[in-house]
Amino acid sequence: MITLKELAKRCGVSTATVSNAINGKSNISEATKVRIMQMIKETGYKPNFMARNLRINSKRTIGLIIEELTAFSSAPLIEGIMSFLEEQKYETILYNMRVYSNPNWVSDESFVQYCVSNAASELIAKQVSGIIHVAEHSRKIKCYNKKLIVPVVICYAYPDERKMPHVSIDxxxxxxxxxxxxxxxxxxxxxxxxxxxxxxxxxxxxxxxxxxxxxxxxxxxxxxxxxxxxxxxxxxxxxxxxxxxxxxxxxxxxxxxxxxxxxxxxxxxxxxxxxxxxxxxxxxxxxxxxxxxxxxxxLPLLEIGQKSAELMIEMLKSDSQCSCNGVEFPCELIIR
Structure with a gap:
């Protein structure tokens, strides 16, 4: 497997710059970060977090990719996910994509794909057991492929044409x-x-x-x-x-x-x-x-979050895809 030093040499940067890119530091240019993340993808490099005393227990950790933490739906979705995972003795790592930083993010598919790819790579490098993608609103998520080495559940949105576990509103x-x-x-x-x-x-x-x-x-x-x-x-x-x-x-x-x-x-x-x-x-x-x-x-946001976490745990326990591809929750009529 390629080492950090070899990766840095291929990218033409220092090992410190590669580490900063992996850890999401803002003291490097966007172009450099993109080049490094692309090289990581091509080489399959995995940071040695154990050697750096930063390794997380991969058997009990789930990564959450949050499209936008400030979205009104995010807090209850995340609460539902984390409350269920805590009951199952799992920890979580949150990665906030901050899509609102790009005013045109809804129509800029390349921007979203870059953010998702970057987030997934960093979480996998931290050896999470699975990833739950928390969408800002329901739409078709086209950013995941079968090459990922961990299971993925889409929360509050839908996958593209491929079958994939997801939970959203009816x-x-x-x-x-x-x-x-x-x-x-x-x-x-x-x-x-x-x-x-x-x-x-x-x-x-x-x-x-x-x-x-x-x-x-x-x-x-x-x-x-x-x-x-x-x-x-x-x-x-x-x-x-x-x-x-x-x-x-x-x-x-x-x-x-x-x-x-x-x-x-x-x-x-x-x-x-x-x-x-x-x-x-x-x-x-x-x-x-x-x-x-x-x-x-x-909106049944808390329930959607909980069910997303439940599907993830089901896959991890069975070491396979969950028994259902998609779940939809109806909303409650509030008469005023």
Whole structure:
């Protein structure tokens, strides 16, 4: 196996620079770090953490790759994972990718792949037994291949076309609950403010909502539907487009969009709840702060985290892939 000194020579840098790159230090250039990590990948170099008194007990350690620690979903997902792993006497190492540092990270697949590859290499070098990837939002994760020497579970997202253990929310069932609730209130002229068209959440919620209305013989007018970004400001702009069409209810794909609808209503002397039913999704704090509170769907984030850890332990105990490839949890309807 190649040594640290030999690796440094091939990269044209000092052994200290290689060590800094492996340990994520910021005192080296990005270009140098990329070159070193690529050489590590090509040579299969593994740091000797035992010799440096930094070796971690690989039989009881799981690495968590967190796309963005500040995302609202991350804390409960991580809590669910860590609480289950602690019960099983496993330790965790967290690697925060900090994807929000790149404003275009959602569309920059090469940036995400680089971050994931870098994180996985560092965790494997620390001899973790497995990796749980905690996504910032549900989408298809394309960054993992079969060459990894440890099992991987995707938490709060989906794998690409390959079969891979993953846990996420059940958008279809959850949206059906919301549609049934709105219909139960007697509404038939219903608008929908969706997230971006390329987002899995938006796609599934849009299709599921239309399906339920069709099952109840309620026609859905596409003029009552707007795809936009996920912010409060976008919700307000969308409200101005569709609420002039005399709709009586609006289903928003997240609570920030619903908050934007409230802003539009307040500015136009329209009373939410009385003149227009506004519903959201996610059960974000904003949904309970507004008056009247927003009826929404509570994400089962703690449960998703716990199940992700459970699948990982199942694979480690059986020394094979888990018995199920994917698990989805429905959300809870919160009526306010």
């Amino acid at each position: 958008d279809e069932t959850s949206t059906s609950k919301m549609a049934e609730y709105i219909l139960s209130k007697g509404h038939t002229k219903i608008a929908m403010i969706c997230g971006s068209k390329d987002n899995l959440h938006a796609q599934k919620r849009y299709k599921s909502f239309k399906r339920v209305l069709s099952e109840h013989n309620v026609e859905f007018d596409e003029e009552f539907c707007v795809f936009t970004n996920w912010s409060k400001e976008d919700g307000k702009i969308a409200a101005a487009k569709i609420l002039k069409k005399n709709v009586t209810a609006v289903f928003c794909h997240n609570d920030f969009l619903a908050g934007g609808v409230y802003d539009y209503l307040y500015e136009n002397n329209i009373q939410p709840g009385k003149d227009l039913l506004v519903t959201g999704f996610d059960n974000h704090l904003i949904s309970s702060y507004l008056h009247p509170g927003i009826t929404t769907m509570k």
